[in-house]
Amino acid sequence: MYDDTCRFLAEHFSADFASWLLGKSVTLAELQPSELSLDPIRADALIFLESDEEILHIEFQTLPKNNIPFRVLDYRVRAYRRDPTKPMRQVVIYLKQTSSPLVYQTSFTMERTHHEFEVIRLWEQPASLFLQYPGLIPFAALGQSENAEETLRQAAQRVEQIKDPQTQANLLAASGILAGLQLDQEVIYRILRKDIMQESTVYRSILAEGEVKKQREIALNFLRDGLSVEAVAHGTGLSIEEVQQLQQQLN
Structure with missing residues (x-):
């Protein structure tokens, strides 16, 4: 749910x-993960955004995982195979505060292979930073502040200034x-109106994505x-191609 929300924000407020x-x-x-031969299940927590000059790879993580550094290297190699001339900026964004040393890992090393990437721990970022950009407002309550509840109120007030209802x-x-x-x-x-939230595209898309995952x-x-x-395929409603991709994960 949290990953899907972050992906929605990155897609619509790139x-x-x-x-x-x-x-x-x-x-x-948006650069579709399929263009890098990535399985859709593995791609749930990441998004690739592309300009004429470079690719921005963002990996959203609620909690740290041991395989993140290797995954980042894997994505970089796949992007290089697609276009060796285009640089790639890779950022892992951790959403929930933790004392795990894994959130401080910024590289992958194996024998003579060494690959570096950036890491952002939201709780170390000033909440005021996120209030400056509409698409980043939802991160404000996770940023560094004296009172997360008050920060959420500020975020709600900031959103109310946006004219477009959707x-x-x-x-x-x-x-x-x-x-x-x-x-x-x-x-x-108590701070946000539940009825408005449930009518939103992001809320409905997350529900739909949940059904697909199921x-x-x-x-x-x-x-x-x-x-x-x-x-x-007949029993689940998935396409033959989608089921074949899932089958490859089991092989």
Whole structure:
């Protein structure tokens, strides 16, 4: 849920992410993971944004994982295979505060191979930074501040200044979802209107994505039980191609 929300924000407010992570406002288009031969299940927590000059790879993580450094290297190699001339900026963004040393890993080393990437720990970023850009407002409650509840109120006030109702609803929903990593639901719904959040595109898309994930999990179980690709596709509603990709994960 948190990863899906972050992906939605990066897709729809790419210019704000470029200003934050690249230090410049540039037009970015989403690069589909399939263009790098990435399985859709593995791609849930990441997004690739591409300009004429470079690729921005953002990896969102609620909690650290041991394999993140290797995954970052893997994505870089795949992007290089696609276009050896285009540089790639890679940033791992940790959402939830933790004392794990894994969130301080910024490189992968294996024998003579060494690859570096950037890491951002949201709780070390000033909350005021996120309030400057509409697409980053939902991160404010996770940023560094004296009072996360008061920061969420400021975020809500900032969203209310946005004129487009759909954008307002999407940012309120995203703010409420991400604030759940820091605040109780009772506090969140006291500050944000639940009815507006539930009508937003981001809220509905997350529900839809949840259904797709459930279908994939069921399909994987069917494949483990030995059902044919055609039978799994018929039983889950997934396409033959999607089931074949899932089957490759089991091989």
